[in-house]
Amino acid sequence: MQCEADSRDRAVGRDSRLLAASACCATLGAACILLAACSAPMVRPSADAAIARTPAPVVVSDLAIEPKTVELPIPSSPWPRLRARYAMPGCDYSPDVRQFAAQMASSPFHLAVALKDAMPFLLVVTEQIEKYDMPGEFAFLPWVESSYTMVPAQGDGVAGMWQLMPFTARENGLRVDGEYDGRLDVAASSRTALALLKQYKESFGDWRLANMAFNAGENSVRAALGKQRSIAPAGIAKLRLNQVNYEHLIKLLAIACIVSKPERYRVELPEPVAEDATALLELPAPLDLHLAAKLAGMDYPRLQRLNPAYLQGRMPEGGPFHLLVPATRRAAVEKTLGMLPQYAWRSWREAKLQRPQSLDTLAMAYDVDAVALAQINRVPAATATLPAGTRLMLPARGEESAPAPVATATPASTAGAGSTCTVRAGDTLWDIANRYGVRMEDLLHWNRMSRNATLRLGQRIVLSAPALDAMK
Incomplete structure (x- = not known):
């Protein structure tokens, strides 16, 4: 996996960030989470292929869908679900755990606010932990690593809320390049991180050693064990590992301790609301994220915060083609996408009408469904005539990829009859x-x-x- 030097540097860097913020860790978490919305650049989509062809629309779902926001039940609280899956000592591990828990909870209000901001991601990770039968404590590992922040990549350094190295990510099946960074993909990076932890548990026989291997690197833990194939729980503290690696485990157990006994630390754990629930859409073709934001009825930065792995504002041709959206808007996104030809999904732009036009005429010109175009642009009727100056989202026409259309004539404003x-x-x-x-x-x-x-x-x-x- 990762070389020991890289792992040690990564661990020291993370530790310095967290220790510097120990008195107000939650405040830093809230600030970082807000910065995640700007972690990937907002790039105007380039033009797609010319629209001479008109393939049949691809239906994404056969559900009976209502285009308006659907009321869904409030997601179940993650806290009892995670507590029920605890597999490590927590508060009873050592006095250091209780001491660090007290430091983290020194500002209970700010800690609760930061956890609330992280709730959409925490719910995704909780579902993954239940799906793959993992200890509940590991839902707090992204908090130790990054305060649940989608940290953007800088050179060959770590990235994402799990703080994965690019080599580790690629070795475990995540795509990392200039168009897509799987370490910033909430669902994909969580699957990869949890699979790594399970692999380390199989190698070392203890979840605490698995956590230390995630932080320090598998080779570091293997070297510390030497010829021992297994070790008693009490012997873990005696292994010759960097102190930073031990403190990483302490911090994980401290957060689990706070969640297990929030009243002891005067922390009121936030509960999820319907808007915190997300749904992962698997799509058959690439989709422009600016169009996706319109379909989901949300502003682009908010959608980008849920999908920061797409670095160019749209899904790359080689995939993956999935999108995390608010669960309340899933049905509307699926229905409107099902009205559009698949080739028209990839690249959209904002245009300004130079003169009055009916939406029906625009739909014909762009080979898209008029009802879909009305829903995307929040226009009440497909047959309505829109005034000059109206700004609309329309499919890209392929100006950059196709020969520029040329016609020979005098403009009608000066042409005679029959031009x-x-x-x-x-x-x-x-x-x-x-x-x-x-x-x-x-x-x-x-x-x-x-x-x-x-x-x-x-x-x-x-x-x-x-x-x-x-x-x-």
Whole structure:
């Protein structure tokens, strides 16, 4: 796994952060959690492929879905669920555990606020611990490591709430590159970290040694054990390991101690509300996170906080394709995505209408469902005419990846009756109408075309009223 030098440096770095904040650990946790919303850069999506093709919409779910927010029951409290799974001594391990617990709880209010901010992530980790039958204490390991903060990567250092090294992450199946960093993926990084802990338990036979191996590195613990294949619990404290590694275990047990006996430390543990519950959507294609935020009815930074692993604002072509969203909005996201062609999921942008347009006409021009476009943009009716200056989220048109559409004609504002243009590569009726300042409805009438007409290269398109129409 990790070399001992890297592990030691990582442990010392984490320890200095936590010890410096021991008197107000929870306050630091709250501040870090707020910073996580900005941990990945907000990058405007690049244009997707040209929209000449119109594949059939991909239905993500066959559920009967209501587009509005769905009322869900409040998630069950994580605290009794975790206490029931405790497997280590906790408060009774040593006086050091109780002393450090008192330091952490020196500001009970701020500790409770920080735990409340971490609740969406804590619930995800709690579910993973139950799924993989792990000790409840390990739900607090991300708190020891990072105060449940999605720490962004810096060079070859640790990242994410579990503080995994890039080598360790890749060796255990997590993708780490410029588009996606699995260490910042709440669900994926939790699965990897818990699998590592279980592997260490199988190697060393004790969950405390498993925790120390996670912090110090497997080789460090193996070297400390020497030829011993197993060790009595009382002998763990006598192993020749760095003091930082022992303190890491003490801190984990101290947090578990506070949760087991919050009244002793005057801490009122926060309880989850419906908004804390999240749902993981597995998708068949990449999705623009700005579009996902619109679908989920939330601002982009909040969605990004739940999905910081996607570093470019959208899912990479090679995957993974999953999204963590508020459970109350899962149904709405699934339904609207099911109305859109799959190719239109990947790249969206904000556009400003230069003149009044109906949403129905826009939907036809962009080959998307009008109802879906209305729901994404919170427009009440698909047939409504939107005034000039309206800002809308629309699929990217592929300007950067396809040849620029070219037409030869004089703009309609100065052209005489019967002026035309020639269709070139990439042209659509919408492009031509916008370029020459004509209404889509007029363009269809003058050319006797339907809204779903397909253009051919070299085709002549009439841009103004024919002579007979002009004299009427």
